[in-house]
Amino acid sequence: MSTDVKAQQERAATWFRDLRDRICASFEVIETEMTGSEPARFQRKPWERAGGGGGTMALMQGQIFEKVGVNISEVWGEFSPEFRKQIPGADVDPRFWAGGISLVSHPTSPRVPAAHMNTRMIVTTKTWFGGGADLTPVVALADDTTAFHGALKTACDGYDAASYARFKAWCDEYFFLPHRGEARGVGGIFYDQLASGDWEKDFAFTRSVGLAFADIYPTLVRRRMREPWTDAERQAQLVKRGRYVEFNLLHDRGTKFGLATGGNVEAILMSLPPHAAWT
Amino acid sequence: MSTDVKAQQERAATWFRDLRDRICASFEVIETEMTGSEPARFQRKPWERAGGGGGTMALMQGQIFEKVGVNISEVWGEFSPEFRKQIPGADVDPRFWAGGISLVSHPTSPRVPAAHMNTRMIVTTKTWFGGGADLTPVVALADDTTAFHGALKTACDGYDAASYARFKAWCDEYFFLPHRGEARGVGGIFYDQLASGDWEKDFAFTRSVGLAFADIYPTLVRRRMREPWTDAERQAQLVKRGRYVEFNLLHDRGTKFGLATGGNVEAILMSLPPHAAWT
Numbered sequence: 001m002s003t004d005v006k007a008q009q010e011r012a013a014t015w016f017r018d019l020r021d022r023i024c025a026s027f028e029v030i031e032t033e034m035t036g037s038e039p040a041r042f043q044r045k046p047w048e049r050a051g052g053g054g055g056t057m058a059l060m061q062g063q064i065f066e067k068v069g070v071n072i073s074e075v076w077g078e079f080s081p082e083f084r085k086q087i088p089g090a091d092v093d094p095r096f097w098a099g100g101i102s103l104v105s106h107p108t109s110p111r112v113p114a115a116h117m118n119t120r121m122i123v124t125t126k127t128w129f130g131g132g133a134d135l136t137p138v139v140a141l142a143d144d145t146t147a148f149h150g151a152l153k154t155a156c157d158g159y160d161a162a163s164y165a166r167f168k169a170w171c172d173e174y175f176f177l178p179h180r181g182e183a184r185g186v187g188g189i190f191y192d193q194l195a196s197g198d199w200e201k202d203f204a205f206t207r208s209v210g211l212a213f214a215d216i217y218p219t220l221v222r223r224r225m226r227e228p229w230t231d232a233e234r235q236a237q238l239v240k241r242g243r244y245v246e247f248n249l250l251h252d253r254g255t256k257f258g259l260a261t262g263g264n265v266e267a268i269l270m271s272l273p274p275h276a277a278w279t
Numbered sequence: 280m281s282t283d284v285k286a287q288q289e290r291a292a293t294w295f296r297d298l299r300d301r302i303c304a305s306f307e308v309i310e311t312e313m314t315g316s317e318p319a320r321f322q323r324k325p326w327e328r329a330g331g332g333g334g335t336m337a338l339m340q341g342q343i344f345e346k347v348g349v350n351i352s353e354v355w356g357e358f359s360p361e362f363r364k365q366i367p368g369a370d371v372d373p374r375f376w377a378g379g380i381s382l383v384s385h386p387t388s389p390r391v392p393a394a395h396m397n398t399r400m401i402v403t404t405k406t407w408f409g410g411g412a413d414l415t416p417v418v419a420l421a422d423d424t425t426a427f428h429g430a431l432k433t434a435c436d437g438y439d440a441a442s443y444a445r446f447k448a449w450c451d452e453y454f455f456l457p458h459r460g461e462a463r464g465v466g467g468i469f470y471d472q473l474a475s476g477d478w479e480k481d482f483a484f485t486r487s488v489g490l491a492f493a494d495i496y497p498t499l500v501r502r503r504m505r506e507p508w509t510d511a512e513r514q515a516q517l518v519k520r521g522r523y524v525e526f527n528l529l530h531d532r533g534t535k536f537g538l539a540t541g542g543n544v545e546a547i548l549m550s551l552p553p554h555a556a557w558t
Contacts, residue, residue, distance in 0.1 A: 067557075179538045242551070249528035250538070259458045259529070269557065272521070278346075278551040 005123060008199060009097055012121040012206075013074045016101040019210045020072050023103065024058055026218050031062040034225065039063075042070070047264045051077035057267050061274070064225050066108040069270035074099040079124075083261070088193060089124035097123040100131070101210070102254075104271040105217070110237035111224040113137035113144060114185070114244065116271070117213040118254070119206045127199065129206045130192035133213045134171055135220075136185030136244060138237045144220050145186045151216035152189045155208035159201070167191045177247050184247050238277035245276050284402060287478060288376055291400040291485075292353045295380040298489045299351050302382065303337055305497050310341040313504065318342075321349070326543045330356035336546050340553065343504050345387040348549035353378040358403075362540070367472060368403035376402040379410070380489070381533075383550040384496070389516035390503040392416035392423060393464070393523065395550070396492040397533070398485045406478065408485050409471035412492045413450055414499075415464030415523060417516045423499050424465045430495035431468045434487040438480070446470045456526050463526050517556035524555050 024042045031039040040062030048054035055073030062068075078094040079087055090096060100120025107114060119131030135148045149168070156164035167189035175184040189209070194202050248255050248271055258268040303321045310318040319341030327333035334352030341347075357373040358366055369375060379399025386393060398410030414427045428447070435443035446468035454463040468488070473481050527534050527550055537547040 179544050238554070245524060245555075246528060246548075249525060265458050269525075272557040274558070275517070275554060275556050276524075277554050278548065279553070 005127060008127065008203070009074075009099060009121070009123065012203065013099045015203075015207060015210075016072045016074075016099055016119070019207075019214065020056075020058065020070050020101055023214050024060075024070055026214065027060065027062075027065055027068060027105075030064050030218060030221055030225070031060070034064050035062070040065070045266075047267060049073075049075050049077075049264070050262070051075070053077070055264065055267060057264075057270060059270060062108075064108060064112070064221065066106050067274040068103070068105040070101070070103045071267050071270060072099075072101045073267070080261070087122075087124060088128070089126035092125045095124070102271075103213075106241065106273045107221065107225075109225060109227070110138045110229050110233040111227040112221050113141075113148075113224075114241070114273075115213075115217050117210070117217075119210055121203075121206070126195065128193045128195040129202050130194060131206065131209060132167065132171055132188060132190035133209060134175055134185055134188035134190070136240070138233060138240045140186045141224075144223070147220065148186070148188060148216055151212040152209070155205070155212040156189065158208055159205040163191075163205075164189070175247065177243060177251065179250070180243065180246070182243070184244065235277065238275055239279060241273035241276040242278045245272055248272065284406060287406065287482070288353075288378060288400070288402060291482065292378045294482075294486060294489075295351045295353075295378055295398070298486075298493065299335075299337065299349050299380055302493050303339075303349055305493065306339065306341075306344055306347060306384075309343050309497060309500055309504070310339070313343050314341070319344070324545075326546060328352075328354050328356075328543070329541070330354070332356070334543065334546060336543075336549060338549060341387075343387060343391070343500065345385050346553040347382070347384040349380070349382045350546050350549060351378075351380050352543075352546070359540070366401075366403060367407070368405035371404045374403070381550075382492075385520065385552045386500065386504070388504060388506070389417045389508050389512040390506040391500050392420075392427075392503075393520070393552075394492075394496050396489070396496075398489055400482075400485070405474065407472045407474040408481050409473060410485065410488060411446065411450055411467060411469035412488060413454055413464055413467035413469070415519070417512060417519045419465045420503075423502070426499065427465070427467060427495055430491040431488070434484070434491040435468065437487055438484040442470075442484075443468070454526065456522060456530065458529070459522065459525070461522070463523065514556065517554055518558060520552035520555040521557045524551055527551065 028041055040060050042058040042060040045057045053075035055071055058070045060068050076097040079090045079096055084090045084094050102118040105115045114136040117133040121129050153164045156167060171187045171190035174190045196202055255268055307320055319339050321337040321339040324336045332354035334350055337349045339347050355376040358369045358375055363369045363373050381397040384394045393415040396412040400408050432443045435446060450466045450469035453469045475481055534547055
């Protein structure tokens with residue numbers, strides 16, 4: 001591995017850690033605002049991967065955030081023969097490095113949308129970025145959808161003029177439950193194998209996506225968290241979360257990949273909601 | 280299709296329907312016993328399959344049975360090229376017929392075990408039976424486990440001396456969550472491609488499994504349904520149900536097969552619990 005790539009890995013891993021700290025702190029501020037005494041705090045739990053590397057889970061179960069997980073990981077090793085053909089650049093040399101941040105928020109209030117954000121850098125004989133952010137309200141509120149997409153569009157526009165439309169369409173296609181014939185939520189952006197040839201530009205975009213999410217999502221939480229809700233809305237939320245479970249266990253590639261490659265089960269399944277219902 | 284096979288299909292389909300009626304009636308009696316007025320009743324909903332045949336879902340949401348589904352189906356058509364190689368006898372001729380009954384019970388009380396029972400007859404150029412029954416308590420109670428296995432053993436012993444040990448081991452192997460390293464419940468029996476060459480004998484066994492379940496499960500429900508339970512037991516039940524969801528969406532072959540072949544989504548996912556939790 002070249003000195004350049006090594007330095008890139010360190011910068012990316014440092015960024016994912018810093019972003020985790022920033023987001024966790026801002027979510028804790030929200031819990032503090034809403035709670036008189038002893039507000040909830042993130043509990044961190046490190047894990048190690050047998051094949052190399054590991055990560056840290058951060059989980060908070062609060063009043064506003066019924067369950068929110070923010071995981072970072074930095075892992076390395078060799079892809080099994082099964083995966084060598086599927087992963088770009090791994091057919092030449094099976095060694096890989098992967099670093100990233102993954103966040104799933106399941107708010108208590110059915111008026112506050114659930115959210116997911118993930119960005120990652122992968123290195124084989126090639127180097128690329130992937131990730132995205134998407135919003136899953138119980139009932140879509142146009143203001144929230146517009147604000148969320150607007151923030152992500154600004155991040156994309158800083159990269160190039162075509163990327164928002166492309167990454168938005170990719171998100172709509174990916175976060176879809178074929179057996180239900182319905183979208184998981186109101187979308188956002190999704191991208192993979194981002195490698196323009198200019199690593200600095202791609203890394204700057206990765207940071208922009210993280211910062212856009214870190215700014216807009218707490219804004220939406222604050223906008224809705226004091227609104228009263230009904231039992232019917234809560235029940236609708238639990239059913240919507242059931243759909244979230246179906247997507248993650250039936251379709252999500254990251255979940256399947258993680259479980260198939262012996263990843264940390266607790267970290268992978270931290271995305272599942274605290275409570276869900278099926279009628 | 281020979282006149283003999285046609286007659287066998289009719290007898291099997293009639294049996295699955297009769298067993299459904301018997302089980303639903305006995306579960307409704309339990310609801311009546313526990314409820315002063317307006318006890319819950321099964322709601323039946325027929326569905327049709329585009330490729331041929333269909334089924335009837337029966338769903339009850341009661342005081343004792345928080346959610347219980349009893350589905351029967353009788354479907355026919357042609358296997359897609361993808362499935363012709365996987366299904367015995369379908370490589371010669373892709374036409375098939377399948378009839379069966381499938382039951383999943385999620386009781387309200389964490390003291391009452393959840394249960395699953397399914398038996399089916401499949402016809403391609405070959406004819407066979409498959410099915411089983413298994414119990415999923417929150418906390419295994421030795422008396423219940425012993426009684427449940429005892430009832431199934433009696434059914435198996437009427438078939439032959441070796442089948443209980445074989446079908447019990449098959450159940451333990453099948454209802455296992457590899458990513459959690461834990462069993463779904465306390466087992467029961469599981470069998471497939473049962474075709475001894477004596478259809479009458481195999482059909483009699485299928486009926487015995489259904490009758491054994493129809494007798495022992497209401498017995499266990501009555502044994503436990505008046506026991507008080509704690510909030511901690513209810514929470515443990517919701518988490519246990521989360522594991523049930525993980526098994527059905529990640530591993531269950533029937534669920535995957537049904538969704539992949541365009542089965543009735545509502546009927547397939549009726550197995551999911553009314554509420555589940557992930558910590």
